[in-house]
Amino acid sequence: MLTINEIFHSIQGESTRAGEPCVFVRLTACDLRCSWCDTAYAFHEGSKRSLDDVVATVEQYGCPTVEITGGEPLLQEDVYPLMDRLLTGGYTVMLETGGHRPIDRVPAAVVKIVDVKCPGSGESHRNCWSNLAALAPHDEVKFVVKDREDYEFAREIIARYDLPSKCASVLISPVHGVLDSRTVSEWMLADRLPARLQLQLHKFIWAPTTRGV
Numbered sequence: 001m002l003t004i005n006e007i008f009h010s011i012q013g014e015s016t017r018a019g020e021p022c023v024f025v026r027l028t029a030c031d032l033r034c035s036w037c038d039t040a041y042a043f044h045e046g047s048k049r050s051l052d053d054v055v056a057t058v059e060q061y062g063c064p065t066v067e068i069t070g071g072e073p074l075l076q077e078d079v080y081p082l083m084d085r086l087l088t089g090g091y092t093v094m095l096e097t098g099g100h101r102p103i104d105r106v107p108a109a110v111v112k113i114v115d116v117k118c119p120g121s122g123e124s125h126r127n128c129w130s131n132l133a134a135l136a137p138h139d140e141v142k143f144v145v146k147d148r149e150d151y152e153f154a155r156e157i158i159a160r161y162d163l164p165s166k167c168a169s170v171l172i173s174p175v176h177g178v179l180d181s182r183t184v185s186e187w188m189l190a191d192r193l194p195a196r197l198q199l200q201l202h203k204f205i206w207a208p209t210t211r212g213v
């Protein structure tokens with residue numbers, strides 16, 4: 001059984017797959033409280049659903065890409081058989097994780113989008129640094145930045161762990177409505193930062209607080 005907050009079909013708003021149709025499976029609960037979290041409704045709201053029910057709901061959308069997100073999806077043990085079931089079903093499976101839980105049990109074929117929490121989140125002390133040694137070449141690492149201090153933290157971690165050599169993309173995501181995307185773009189260009197600017201596409205298509213998109 002899994003506690004599911006919502007399952008919906010939308011346009012992928014983040015990662016290198018931004019713009020592609022995707023089914024999202026949002027799991028309930030998170031053990032972090034990032035200052036800029038935009039899915040606090042997933043901390044507690046949800047209902048118990050069987051793996052069969054979740055997989056059948058995903059199948060109804062007829063979409064080949066599925067992202068498992070949260071909350072923090074790695075808090076629920078049955079996320080592992082869910083990933084196995086979806087891979088067996090032929091889906092491209094993505095997993096969005098906060099980066100504070102070990103990723104070593106995630107099936108190798110799953111594309112992991114792993115956060116590194118910056119100081120402005122209030123949760124940077126929770127980063128599971130060993131995750132950066134467990135990245136697969138198809139994975140992506142994301143830094144959500146709210147100010148210059150966060151940006152400089154990200155820049156330092158990218159260099160210290162040589163992240164561009166360890167994963168498919170390093171994403172710099174300014175907090176929507178807080179840090180101007182032009183400002184962070186200019187910082188990246190000035191530093192020749194080996195990373196990709198990520199804007200949360202769904203917040204430009206729909207109102208930023210819209211759920212289920």
Ligand code: SF4
Binds near residue numbers: 032033071098
């Ligand atoms: S890890 Fe994700 S879901 Fe949890 S508080 Fe941070 S942003 Fe919100």
